[in-house]
Amino acid sequence: MAALQKSIDKRNALIEATIELVNNDGFHATPMSKIAKMANVSPATIYLYFDNKQDLVNKTYIEVKSRYTAYAFETYRETMSVEEGFEVIWKRIADFKLKEVADAMFLAQCDNTPMIDEPSRREGIKHLQPLLDLWARGKAEGIIKPISDYLLYAYSINPLSFLMLVENRGAIKIGPQELEEAFQAAWSSIKINR
Amino acid sequence: MAALQKSIDKRNALIEATIELVNNDGFHATPMSKIAKMANVSPATIYLYFDNKQDLVNKTYIEVKSRYTAYAFETYRETMSVEEGFEVIWKRIADFKLKEVADAMFLAQCDNTPMIDEPSRREGIKHLQPLLDLWARGKAEGIIKPISDYLLYAYSINPLSFLMLVENRGAIKIGPQELEEAFQAAWSSIKINR
Amino acid sequence: MAALQKSIDKRNALIEATIELVNNDGFHATPMSKIAKMANVSPATIYLYFDNKQDLVNKTYIEVKSRYTAYAFETYRETMSVEEGFEVIWKRIADFKLKEVADAMFLAQCDNTPMIDEPSRREGIKHLQPLLDLWARGKAEGIIKPISDYLLYAYSINPLSFLMLVENRGAIKIGPQELEEAFQAAWSSIKINR
Amino acid sequence: MAALQKSIDKRNALIEATIELVNNDGFHATPMSKIAKMANVSPATIYLYFDNKQDLVNKTYIEVKSRYTAYAFETYRETMSVEEGFEVIWKRIADFKLKEVADAMFLAQCDNTPMIDEPSRREGIKHLQPLLDLWARGKAEGIIKPISDYLLYAYSINPLSFLMLVENRGAIKIGPQELEEAFQAAWSSIKINR
DNA sequence: TATGAATGAGCTTTCATTCAT
DNA sequence: TATGAATGAAAGCTCATTCAT
Known part of the structure; x- marks a missing residue:
């Protein structure tokens, strides 16, 4: 023991x-x-x-990625409405990216670099399923645009990585107001306008 | 000669x-x-x-970044309306990221990695000014949300880098329709709803 | 162990x-x-x-220099008279330079070349103190000329380096007779004539 | 021309x-x-x-060595007595070593290092003949010790190189008095005592 | 004669990995 | 399981020398 x-x-x-x-x-x-x-x-x-250095970094990537998704979905329940669910998940992700800076920067580097091998990369995305399910529900209900999940991710989630990076380089400070603005921008970009 | x-x-x-x-x-x-x-x-x-390897990669970065901005603004004129101007610039950037794949991937790696030194990084952003000017105009005219330029960039421009990467890894194909959807998402996220 | x-x-x-x-x-x-x-x-x-090549050669220098001084003073006792003391030390030095040829040549190269850094050079001279003390005694007793220690060294000790070098290049052979002649020349040059 | x-x-x-x-x-x-x-x-x-780097340094050595000997013997005449002749040559050599510091340091490095090839080394000594002739005369006249020219050189001339080096490293200053003391030491070491 | 651009060979140093303990 | 010592391979970079002009 x-x-x-x-x-x-x-x-x-x-x-x-x-x-x-x-x-x-x-x-x-x-x-x-x-x-x-x-x-x-x-x-x-x-x-x-x-096994070796590559294995070390692969396993580190998978570990960090699963911390990330665990955090993202911790407070989300499938019983929530699409709007509420998205907001809950989005804010958890934002929280993670802005507070767990080391983890977030590590993921940004892995995702934009040929340093992780393909199998580990695929392993890393697996746990994003609840978000994809939510989007599927949102599309069915006519709330979310009927476009590729990659597009939805690119516009609603991925910008947080960029914001985390520039905040970390000292260019901006993301306070509660900026966070709300960011959320509105994210939501605007994927919701259907009536 | x-x-x-x-x-x-x-x-x-x-x-x-x-x-x-x-x-x-x-x-x-x-x-x-x-x-x-x-x-x-x-x-x-x-x-x-x-001078050395670092210098080589710094200079390469500056060169590629300036190709990128030159391409982005080539057809834009300051006499254009905010909507038209943004569309023109956005589509040129999309074009660049999807066609000049090598350049675009190189920039993505540089921007998410500690491989470029700070002075070169700063040198690289310089030429983005016309876009910032356009946004300033859009804010004054009540067309663009009055939020930080970094937020505008994060939601309207940066997602293209992510889309380019996933297309390159073979996950999706960005055709004319997806491009139009992406543009609508970008524009939705930064324009003011009336 | x-x-x-x-x-x-x-x-x-x-x-x-x-x-x-x-x-x-x-x-x-x-x-x-x-x-x-x-x-x-x-x-x-x-x-x-x-640490690196410079450190290797510095440390080698200090090691060889300390072998040299250890050998030089091994049989000398402070109770000896000035004449006897000088002869004992001189002959040990001569012995060293003619028998430990590799060490002696290495020191000659270090001492005439910018290959050793200053701190190591200073560290190297430290252990020559007993000879300087002997000379001080000799000056006080009116046996040794009241001139700079550097002059005394230049005329009584340093010539041995030159002789070692030319013997090594095959120009001469230093046998017992030449050694005695050398000692007489050394002694003549620093002792006071009565 | x-x-x-x-x-x-x-x-x-x-x-x-x-x-x-x-x-x-x-x-x-x-x-x-x-x-x-x-x-x-x-x-x-x-x-x-x-021809190449080795040739450059060899030729430089020969050039500097011949400047040295030219200077050494410029005021010497074969008609001078042994004592006078030696003093004249010795003082010229001392002059050279203390004033033409660059030349003297270069020679010291060449003479204690494997950087010059043997033929050039031999070529370099050639011009020392007048001093050897003077010593031959001195030996014949019973003024100079009947010992090897290398010994005479080691004790009367070579110490000047050492003194030049330590003066150059800032350890001592060789003024007129020290020069006279040095000359006396040199002369003592090679002349026959009566 | 004179050159600046070009290079192959070789340098010092680092590092992922192994092995004896 | 845990290690510190050891290393072969390779990295970035330099330099004596050559060559096209």
Whole structure:
């Protein structure tokens, strides 16, 4: 039990170190030895938990992506109306991107870079299903535009990544008002106008 | 004259090789020797045109970014109405992102990664001014929402990068219809509803 | 214990390889890879023991210089008379320079070249103090000329470096007779004539 | 004539640049391109005057060595007595080493380093003959010790190189008094005591 | 004679990975 | 399970030298 916990702790420490270092320097500029040092283990120990560097970063990606989706859907219930459901999910996602900055930046880098392999990428999207279901419901009810889910995502969810990045580079501050404006922009872009 | 042209050709070949290889493998996974080989020069020759690898990628970024903005604004005239102007610019940008795929992917990687240094990043944004001016006009005329330019960009322009990426990974095909839908989503998100 | 010994052995092998190769080819003409090969380690292993090439040569210098002074003063006792003391030290130095040829040549190159950094140079001279003390005593007793220690060194000790070099280039042979002549010349140049 | 002069000027500029740069950085740390730049010529031009880098430094050595000996013997006449002759030559050499610092440092580096090839080294000593002749005369007259010329050189001439070096590193200042003391030490070491 | 552009070879150093313990 | 020492391979970069002009 204690031994198992220690193992889990080490694995976690490695994942966290990977996130922080890759965020600062990028994947290839981050040596395994540095990750090991930050996680307080020997470089050789990494290979007890992961096959190689690519595997480490793939697994880190999947882990972070699943934290992201878990957070996104935690308060959402399928009984909610489409409008309410979307707002609940959207605000959780915004929350995550603005508060869990390290995780969010890591995902942004993974998603725009050839650093993650395809299988892991696919694994990462899996858990987005509840949002797709909500959209399907919204389309059926004539509330959401009948367009590709990718378009819906591009216009309602993805802008949050961009906003998180520029806030992080110090260009803007996203307060409650900006958040509300952002939500209105997101909703405007995908809802059907009557 | 011929000598000067040959120099320009070599510099260009290096820039193009950098774009293609960084797109495929990422910045750090692309060795200078590979760039040299693809540009048909010796590794040492790169250093006649650029100070070092960082300088090469910075200059490539600035070059690509300026191609992008030049293309974006080529058919836009300040005499156009806000609606017309935005549509013209938006469609040129969409065109660029979907046709000049290599350039667009390169920019996406640069913008989401710590691979470009700050001065070059700032240099890169400079040429976006006409769009900001148009938005200012639109806000004054009560056509565009009075919100931060970053928000406007996040919702009306940036989604195109995401769409380009997923199209490139083979997930979707952006045809004329999807483009029109995307434009409507973009415009909906930033225009004021009456 | 055995591991520690192996570490020390490797470090020593690297130091000895550095001396030999720098003697033959000079500092900059000696690649790290050649040093590694001669010490029977991988090039990367050098960097476990030394920060970089400059550090390797600095540390080698300090090591050799301290062997030199240790040898020079080993049989000297402060209870000896000035004459006896000087003769004892001088002959030990001569011994060292003529027998430990590799070490002596290495020092000659370091001392006449910008290849060692200043801090290491200063560190290297530290241990010459007993000779300076002996000279101070000699001056106080009216046996040694009251002139700068640098002058005393230039005329009584430094010529041995020159003789070692020319013997090594095959121009002369320093036998017992030449050594005695050299000692007389050294002593003549610094003692006060009555 | 003017063309010839220009050629000679370029050759000289290259020699002088070599001396200065090798003094500062050492032979191998001095790139041909830097020498070319300092001499205000193209790198390719060096190869019109010298076969390669080794040849350049060899020829520079010979040139500097011959300046040195020319200076040393300029005021000496074979009609002078041994004592007077030695003093005249010694003081000229001291003058040279303390005033033509760049030349003297360059020679010190060449003489203690494997950077000059053997033929050039031999060529360099040739012109020392008048001093050897003087010593032969001194030995015949019972004024100079009947010992190897190398020993005489080691004790009477070579110390000046050491003194020049330490003065140059800022450790001492060689004024008229120190010079006289040095001369006395030199003379003491080689003259026969009666 | 003189050049600037070009380069192949080789340098120092780093790093993902392994291995003896 | 855990490690620190070790390394082969490869990276970025430099430089003596050449070549087209």
